Amino acid sequence: MTSSSVPLLKIENLRAAYGKIEALKGVDLDIAQGEIVALIGANGAGKSTLMMSIFGKPRAKAGRILFDGADITAMPTHLIAKLRIAQSPEGRRIFQRMTVAENLQMGADVCPTTDAERDAALERVLKLFPRLRERYTQRGGTLSGGEQQMLAIGRALMSRPRLLLLDEPSLGLAPLIARQIFDAIRMLNAQDGLTVLIVEQNANHALRLAHRGYVMVNGLITLSGSGRELLQRPEVRAAYLEGGRHG
Template identity: 40%
Template sequence: MNAQVHPDPAPALLETRQLVVGYGGRPVLRDFDFRLLPGEVLCLIGHNGAGKSTLLKTLFGLVARQEGQVLLDGQPLAVVEPRRLCAAGVSLVPEGRGVFPGLTVAETMKMGLWAAGVAEGERQARLDWVMSVLPALRQFYGRRAGTLSGGQQQMVSIGRALLSRPRCLLMDEPSIGLAPKLFQDLLQPIRQLQRETGMAILLVEQNVKQALKISDRVVVMKSGAIIREALPAELDDNAKLMELY
């Protein structure tokens, strides 16, 4: 009787193997293995300095790795840099929103369309699509970003990241400076979009309770290492979370 052959599992969308990253000779991540699966919302939590944002920035090419591999769709990337990742369908919502205060929302989106490599003939349709996901953008489309509230600025940052119609969205601390309800109001349309399109999301977040509400899986980091992987329901009370911090 022939042995049954099991097919290999689908590759992770983003993966690291034996990753080493640090600053000024001090390692932050060492021999770090990580996987973001296609179509999942993965919440990455942990105390300040655990290495969460460093991992996300390394995945997007904003911080150089010292050793190890970053893989996209199971293939090692010889060079990890933002333009290549964006072209491959990976987009970033940076910590601190990253909007230029002197530019209007319209100018920000125009620049974002150019940076995303959207053909000129497709730009209006792409912009209309983003507005359908985040319709509140229309209410302040002509205003300068510096005059907007924190929540409005975060919506602009998310909208800009969506201009490339990414299959993977990296979000770095999107709740900073936002009330919990406003944070949820921002995340709910993104979660709905994720369910409709199968987009993967890697969410680095300190507002754990709110982030767990939209997550499929949780990875807990401490001192540059993964100390636990869990389902959101396994971390649904404060006592369980406190044990990990």
């Protein structure tokens, strides 16, 4: 992990709503270059809304989102993506009728790249997820759930992101496949220095993976600390780690 005086991502007093329902009520969060940061909380706490608000959907009602020191709060979504912020969304949302190759190409098209950069990114993804190489010409809809998650992450990686947003990457996956996904995230961070914000229903895995974590309750950050510290907090253990329910 590296660090700098200016966080790569800084969120200040962020408020966002769906109609009259306020989903984010003044969120403060920051991520340093090279960190993995986990965001945990119960269903409906506002975690996915925070992820989506970074891309301007929903648009912030108040507060600021800063990326590498620049205010991107009001920036259009397509321009935010060109800053090399990439997201693997909840539910994967791959293009079911497109092949694995075509899905990955869509990821590469987000940001201008040279042929050499695109080829290098593709080889990196296929090395990270060998199953995608095996399924390269298959349609996305024919893949297993785990393979679709690998494809969703791979598509995001094709834009060579500086910041990767992962929303529930282990949701619905068998434990072995989920472990492979977490191992891949750890490798990307350790070898490439990739900065990651992960929302994850498996709080135990997320906090063991993360350098730091935040706990969100009803649209507000209520706790923060290192992953190890949060794993030891009794209120975190009671709410998210005991009894097999992670929210």
